[in-house]
Amino acid sequence: MNSRKVRVRFAPSPTGGLHLGGVRTVLFNYLFAKQHGGDFILRIEDTDQTRFVPGAEEYIFNTLNWCGLVPDESPVHGGPFAPYRQSERKALYRQYAEQLVKDGYAYYAFDTTAELEQMRIDFKTTENPSPQYNQHIRTKMRNSLTLDAATVAQLLKEGAPHVVRIKMPEQETVHFTDMIRGEVSFNTSQVDDKVLLKADGMPTYHLAVVVDDYLMQVSHAFRGEEWLPSAPVHLLLWKYLGWEAEMPQWAHLPLILKPEGNGKLSKRDGDRLGFPVFAMDWIDPKTNELTIGFKQRGFLPEAFVNLLAMLGWNDGTDQEIFSLKELVQKFSMDRVHKAGAKFDYEKAKWFNHEWIKRTPARQLLKPVRQILGIYDPGTSSDPVLEKIIDLVKDRCTLLTDFAQQAGFFVALPEEVDTGAVKPKWDVKKNLFFTELLRTYQLSNTWEAASLEAGFKELAAANQLKPGELMLPLRIMLVGGKYGPGIFDIAAILGKEETLKRIELTLSLLEHP
């Protein structure tokens, strides 16, 4: 076993928004690192210039920041193993690729794209619909294994475009112990000769991940299950490069699946089913298309992190609500599931609701101000807003729900649903409210209990049932059939505002 310091890395490619699965990988990396007093490092895998999307790297940082998963080392934070962008480490990879060729573990391949395509057509059969560049095919292609040394030297000298491919051994069994799956093994004759170094001199993921993990002294490598089939390539590379003793421990995380049907969760599913799959809003600079994020949908970062953690992990008890701090304490790799989990947006919203309920009003001040559009503390002071938040937060599942649940406190209702009272509206009720106006006008105190008492007294005097009058009052103050106790609302609204709204609606009901 190695006693090295724990160092884990998350290495996204900047090709778009960070989706649920991506953030969960970050989370598990982070939790494991922090739990062991280790480092969580962020590396950017931007070796594919054709897919690189400007702005994506910054977006990744913003997401990590919002979630509270700040790396110890990264392209922006710096660190002892800089640079952390693969595009800036380009020169490094070539030398290792050459070393592999020299040692006979890899070879140059000069095949053109067209030749490769032709090969896939020529060797395609019903039994083998997708022929691979493997130990059989390579003997029929143009590479340093089939060409004589002089020709190869000449081609290289001429600068002929070429790639470096790993030479997979025949009939060897490669096996390793996955932290989640246990013993996993592969027969090398089943895996193809993957490209290690591309014609443009950039490494593929296979070479880069091994070289960088080695150089950056990564001790544990967590990634999605979709990487499992290429694990033998990486294992062999560690061995061929002579670094076997330093190889990190692997963990392949289960996939997050789409809610209906089967398959990996994709951005499309979110669009189709109406829920976010990205942590934060993502605008594709190529298409200008906006994909809504969990943040903008009204999720608290605590809830988002919590829901992600529970998608594939639990602590063995019935507890479901965990703070990030608690997760760091209780997380354990051996309780991560093997099977993929379908994403359930309803449950996700439940997590958010729980977090809104248990977050102190103070901490909700900022997001609520943003949603209500009141940035000026003068409009509504913090203490008042805190009172409002405490009154309504139980009925808010998303932060955006505060718009409806609390909007009427800070502004006149946009729409007053007079239709809800009009059918039963009559002279007696009109009279009652006119009198109520006078009573409230004269009252010295202005708090919920006395307002309610006065209301009921007056109702009795007019021989009306309070129940019939509460809804009209609610419509007057709130505008609709929702919100907390009506006298609590009136108390916060204040005398002037309350009377104003009653008068306003009263005239609306009289002169439609």
Place this chain on the structure above:
RNA sequence: GGCCCGUUCGUCUAUCGGCUAGGACAUCUCCCUUUCACGGAGGAAAGACGGGUUCGAUUCCCGUACGGGCUACCA
């Protein structure tokens, strides 16, 4: 097609050989609430299939079925 991984209520999951199979979301019923929610009580709901091993299998092994992933000079 090949290789790899997986399989407990509709969904997320507990169970590390003794199970009347527990919890949560969703759903249904009732209570609370003179709005809408929150909340409370309760109901319905699961071990893919077939073989072993064992006194005993959801749990261990094998096979089958089903699902998923990979099969690019993408990660």
